[in-house]
Every structure is written in structure tokens, then in C-alpha cells.
Amino acid sequence: MRVVAVLALDNVVAFDLAVPGQIFGTANAVSPTPAYEIRIVAAGRRVRSETLFGAMDLHTDWDLDALADAHTVVVPGRTAFTDPDPRVLRALRAAHARGARIASVCTGTFTLAAAGLLDDRRATTHWRYAAELSNRYPRIDIDPAVLFVEDGRICTSAGVAAGLDMCLHLVRRDLGAAVAADTARFTVMPPQRRGGQAQFITHPDPGATDTALDDTLHWMTANLHRPLTLADIADHAALSIRSLNRHFRSQTGTTPLQWLLHARIRYARQLLETTDHSIETVARHAGFTTATAMRHHFTRHTGLAPLPYRANFRATHTAEPRRMLASPTRKRSR
Known part of the structure; x- marks a missing residue:
């Protein structure tokens, strides 16, 4: 069973937080054998979502130590770009160092960048914040026109719904094209969206x-x-x-x-x-x-x-x- 840990930080965007569970959970439902254990992880097991989209106080079953045996760690986007708690950054670095796959949805890229995991790598984020990411972290090769980027064991996705595309890609990597296609069908989305983020740039x-x-x-x-x-x-x-x-x-x-x-x-x-x-x-x-x-x-x-x-x-x-x-x-x- 592959452990997928979704790391929620304060000001998390609720939609981004739900995306990994939706895709990996649906893959469990359509696969002959469930493949994923999905954990929502938060420091102190509590997190508050972004107020702009409807604030929620969330209580989770998993603290940061739940990252220790995760096969995949997904960081959803949030609206605050301040550096996260140093414990969060240490946990991310440790997960990457032991071989876990690390991914981000939308502006979750900023958290991976703060941990130093994107230095000298290709990455993407929401097109609106690509310039800000570049200014803060000039060592990252940022491509604002694509839906997601896979560079080694690190994946970053573009704005909001592109997280669905990225997670579906990870399912395809893990379980094959047939399970990914069935997951897309049940999620009512194309198995592979054509085009990139450039079509959405203002x-x-x-x-x-x-x-x-x-x-x-x-x-x-x-x-x-x-x-x-x-x-x-x-x-x-x-x-x-x-x-x-x-x-x-x-x-x-x-x-x-x-x-x-x-x-x-x-x-x-x-x-x-x-x-x-x-x-x-x-x-x-x-x-x-x-x-x-x-x-x-x-x-x-x-x-x-x-x-x-x-x-x-x-x-x-x-x-x-x-x-x-x-x-x-x-x-x-x-």
C-alpha cells in the first residue's frame, strides 16, 4: 500500500487540499486492488483553510511524523507565501532525502522552493505567481505555460485544476494507463488534457x-x-x-x-x-x-x-x- 501524505499548512486552499484525495481515492475505487493510503497531515493535527474561499478549522489524524513513511508527499497551495514552520521544511527535506516523491498543487510550489527542493530544477506554479516565484527563487527554471512539470522525483502543478492533471499523471505512473483512464472517467475529466496553462494566462x-x-x-x-x-x-x-x-x-x-x-x-x-x-x-x-x-x-x-x-x-x-x-x-x- 502506497502512502500519500497531503501536507496542509495554514491558509491552505480547500480545493487544492481535496484534489489528491479525490484522484488517489478514486484510483483505489476503480483499481482491482486499492493501492493508496491517504493521510491529511498538519502540524499539531490542526489547520485553518483560506478565508477567501470559506474558512474551515480542520482537525486531522496525522501530525508531521506521518511523513516519515510516505511514498508521496503532496503540498497543496495556500495564499500566504511566508516561509512555513521550520519543522515543515525539515520534514519535507527528510522525506525527499529518503527517496519519497514530492509534489505540489498550485502555489504549493512556494513551500517546496522554501525547502530548497527546487534549486536547479524545472518547475511550474499558477501563472499569476510565476514572476513572484522567479524573483524569490532565481535558481528555479520556471515554466509558466504548462499544466505540470515532472523533474526527477519532484512534480509541480500549475493553478488549481492542474493539480488534478498532475495527480492523474502520478496514478498513471504508479498503476498504468488503464487505471488512470478509469480514474479520469469517474472524475469526469479527460485522461490527459491537451494544451497547457498558457491558454489561461490573462x-x-x-x-x-x-x-x-x-x-x-x-x-x-x-x-x-x-x-x-x-x-x-x-x-x-x-x-x-x-x-x-x-x-x-x-x-x-x-x-x-x-x-x-x-x-x-x-x-x-x-x-x-x-x-x-x-x-x-x-x-x-x-x-x-x-x-x-x-x-x-x-x-x-x-x-x-x-x-x-x-x-x-x-x-x-x-x-x-x-x-x-x-x-x-x-x-x-x-
Whole structure:
């Protein structure tokens, strides 16, 4: 039985706190054998949630020592970015040092950063707070455009609902694509959401700029197979390269070439999941110069080489799970 410890700090966002239990608990319900023990952990076994979304005083069964044997520690987001209690940071470092998988939902990334676990790693957080995270912790390679990032044994997710995507990914890692697909079905969410966090980033008022960047994004997506250069993209957008970079950063949270790379990786993932094309063919369709180049970028961004990725995530049709979620109890009419 894998222990999933959800570490709640004061000012925790209640939705974030509930996400891991929802996904890992549903995986227990649809799996032939329950795989997870879920613990809500809080210093002193008490925590108060964020007042903005409806304050709650929570009493838990588990104190910080419950992290000692956790296989996965998930830190939900909170609205206060002050450093947590030093005991919390020590417990997180100790869990990571002994080999536990560490994850964060939304602004929980700040807690992992305060513990020093994200230095020299890729990570993400809610797009609104990406700049703040970068200013406080310049050693982190922050990607504000993705739904989640997996870097070794550490996973970070973007804003709010992206925690669902990340936890579902962890279920897929642990129990396979079939259980993850059934978990997604019962949670009424897609097994793998397409796109990234960039689609949710606030765009400037259209009246404040004379660029039609949406048209350029669509054009880039339709021409992934071509060897697009920065000059090609700037020419399509009718902008100088310098202006293009500035508008791209403000509207998508990344650079034109990084956006193009992520789009190519997304398309390569789609082809690997849904076709029998060779790696060379996938690389050509997705616009990589060689299969070797695709393997390098694909592995860096997904944590898996293309062939293992296909083996893990190829779409499958599964039979009905043995265990079903309980139906709601009907009230008797009087």
C-alpha cells in the first residue's frame, strides 16, 4: 500500500487540499486492488483553510511524523507565501532525502522552493505567481505555460485544476494507463488534457496592441512540420523580432521558440499515443530535425523517451472496473 501524505499548512486552499484525495481515492475505487493510503497531515493535527474561499478549522489524524513513511508527499497551495514552520521544511527535506516523491498543487510550489527542493530544477506554479516565484527563487527554471512539470522525483502543478492533471499523471505512473483512464472517467475529466496553462494566462486588452498573435499561434500550430525560424514567425506576425519576443512573453508566458518546441512535443505525444508511426516519422511530422533531436527534447520535457512513453500512454480500451464508486443514498419520501 502506497502512502500519500497531503501536507496542509495554514491558509491552505480547500480545493487544492481535496484534489489528491479525490484522484488517489478514486484510483483505489476503480483499481482491482486499492493501492493508496491517504493521510491529511498538519502540524499539531490542526489547520485553518483560506478565508477567501470559506474558512474551515480542520482537525486531522496525522501530525508531521506521518511523513516519515510516505511514498508521496503532496503540498497543496495556500495564499500566504511566508516561509512555513521550520519543522515543515525539515520534514519535507527528510522525506525527499529518503527517496519519497514530492509534489505540489498550485502555489504549493512556494513551500517546496522554501525547502530548497527546487534549486536547479524545472518547475511550474499558477501563472499569476510565476514572476513572484522567479524573483524569490532565481535558481528555479520556471515554466509558466504548462499544466505540470515532472523533474526527477519532484512534480509541480500549475493553478488549481492542474493539480488534478498532475495527480492523474502520478496514478498513471504508479498503476498504468488503464487505471488512470478509469480514474479520469469517474472524475469526469479527460485522461490527459491537451494544451497547457498558457491558454489561461490573462492577455492584454486587444486595444493595447496592434498584433494578431492568435493568428500567428494558429499558423505555427498548422506548420509544425516546417523548419520555422524566429524570423519566419516575426514575418507572419508583422513584427520585429524584438517586438515579437516582447508580445509573446506577455501573452503566452514564454518565448516564440519555446512555445513552438512545446507545441511540437504535444503533437509528438499525440502521435505516439494514437498512431503506429515510427519515431522517425513522428519526428518528421512534429517538425524535429532528426529523431535524435526529438528524443532529447521529448525526454527532457516528459521524463520518458518516446518508446517508453508510447508503451505507457498508448490509448487502450479496458473492461469495467471490478469495484465501483458507491451511488448516492436516496432520501425516502415521506
